[in-house]
Amino acid sequence: MYNKYLFKSSTCKSIVFNICLRFHSESVRVRFAPSPTGNLHLGGFRTALYNYLFAKSKGGKYILRIEDTDRSRVVNGAIDQLQEDLKWLGIEFDEGPKIGGSFGPYIQSERLSNYKLAAQELLNKGYAYKCYCTEKRLDLLRRDAIRTRRIPRYDNKCRSLDAEEIEQKKNMNFVIRFKLDQDDGHFHDLVYRNVTRNVAAVEGDPVIVKSDGFPTYHLANVVDDHNMQITHVLRGVEWQPSTSKHILLYKAFGWTPPNFAHLPLLMNIDGTKLSKRQNDITISSYRHKGIYPEALLNFVVSCGGGFSDNQTKSKTRIKTLDELISNFDIRLINSNSCQVPWDKLDFFNRAQLKIELGTVHGRKKAVEQLKYTIENAFLKNEAVDLDLSESHLENILLWSVERITNINELVNENFKFIWMKPSESSLQTMNYDKELIMQLKEHLLNMDSFDVDNLGETLHKFSKSNNIIYSKFMKTLRNIISGLKQGPSVSEMMVILGKEDVIARLSRAC
Incomplete structure (x- = not known):
């Protein structure tokens, strides 16, 4: 664990920060570790992308690990969809479920024996204990805390059970809890800098193994990060309060913790947090909307900083993934929550469309x-x-x-x-003067400038010279050209279709 006395001066903070960045610079290993509980959304993708950019900017390895120990929430097909979405965005992994690697398996439900051994080690060392409290008792504790306006927390009752009491409960269901000590929970965050949280003062002992034998996030991610030799953990700031617990777990095992960096929250314009329940922010939905992957990449990195050229004119153009990697600097990530600038997505997509069509x-x-x-x-x-x-x-x-x-x-x-061209059958049911349409076609053939103003003026003059009511004439032309009753003006339709296509459609009506 980092020594809190190292951080008494800004100079020392800077030294330690740079040591953290250089530590394992030749062997940086980061992971993206989603739960397969639904489609990948914008916030999850931001975490995946920043891990990728950090790993590649340091010449390190990028690992995909699936955290599926909460079996009740697993969605079939979510793992395949997630990998497909990230591949579409250009994000590829060095190790993972489909790729393999030296530290597999990369799906937590296939690593249960590791967690069982780790939990037993903590029990043997006295850092953990079996808790036999029923759901009914835990619910009563929660209700009492709410009634007295306190933060609900476990009262650590089973921590003090003696051997005789434990023997009496040996046939009861139990969970395994980790003993929180009064350590100040200090750690250095590569984004938020110096973080101190005495977790034992505000929380009860956390569950690390559930009654079904599956580990909770706290145990599984610490064991896996250690065993997979993860050097840096980049995750959402909502996990920062748990990091103090994880530091204590590393201490209990006698392991060196990785470096931690927590990414600021992405917020809606109204100040609410982005949610998985917002179906319109899933990566799949953007694909279906016709958003280019390059546009989505640039849109996401426009939220929250992290790039050495964010204050230059280059932020107004599309950057390639290689450019994003070369410009990425973890020290420049903002620590404040940021509102998502939704209007920028349209800007970036239009910019990429121009590039594609060029x-x-x-x-x-x-x-x-x-x-x-x-x-x-x-x-x-x-x-x-x-x-x-x-x-x-x-x-x-x-x-x-x-x-x-x-x-x-x-x-x-x-x-x-x-x-869609009007069908032959629909043309036959229309009541119009074919000779007049033939004259209009010849008239349009001789036009040099085929724009809205010229067409508008030409159509007005043509209807007047032929003693036709203009509105009725436009209705006839709209039907012949489009077969629709509404849409842009007739002259705008003609410009959009182009002179050649308009002449062809008029010819079909003659």
Whole structure:
């Protein structure tokens, strides 16, 4: 454990901080250790990303460990989905369940024998004890604490049981609790600096093995971090109060603890904490919304600092994963909670869309994605005539790049006309003058400038010179061009479709 007397001056703090960073610099090992209780969300991804950036910036190893000891909350398929989401984002592991490694298995439910041996060691050393208190008694303690306005805590009753009392209870269910001592729980946090918490003064002895034989987080993560030779633990600040307990566990085992860094909370605009129950912040939901992985990476790192160039103009452009690694500095992570700047996600996604459309490969990928999205949206329940030629898709993407934040926006009712041509049968039921449409087509062919203003003026003049009520004429044109009753103005539709496509659609109506 770190000596608290080392931190009496700012100079000493700086020395120790730099020692912490240099410690094991040649063999940095960090882990991302999620519980498979649902889809990966924004807060979990931020933790995964910062661990990755730290490991790679130090030339170290990045490990995936699945913490599934709370069996009642495990969701089938969550592990595979999590790994798929992280791979989509460019985050890959050096060791893990699918990759293997020298410190496996990497799923906690497959490591139960390790925790059993560790718990027995603590019992043998007198650092832990069996607790036979029933749920009913524990519930009464909680209710009494609430009634008297105290923080609920276990009263350590079973810590003082003598041999005779223990013998009498040997056939009862029990949990194993860790004895908290009066150590000040001091540790150095690479983000929050000097942290002191006398955990025994505010908490009762924590459960480290449940009645079903499975370990709690406190025991399992300490045992695994030691056995897997983890040198740095980066996790959310909500775990900081537990770190003092973990330091005491390391002390009881006689092990050297890793370096700890706690990441500040991500908050909603209204000041509430991001929650797993917010389905719209899962990584899967962003994938379905058409968000680029590069955009999501840059969006997440814009929350909370950690980068040497955050105050430069480069923060207004998309950075590659390699750039993020080279610029990452754990000393620059903010210790204050930060509100998530949701508007930046649209900015970063539009910026990445421009980058994609500026390259041949990126444009081809975008065309394929758009075609797939359109087919899924429009071919499910109706037989339609879709215009999905590569040139048309590419033209629409280039037109839309300054107008949309992601490709999915092009697949809604207002833009349906871009992809769907009016059917032959619907054209046949329309009542209009084909000769007049032929004249309009010839008129449009001779136009040099095909923009909204020129088209608006041209259509007004055409309807007036042919003694047609303008509103009725626009309704007819809208039906011929789009087959829809609403959407952008007719002149805007024409500009979006382009001169060639408009002429082709008018020709079908003649």
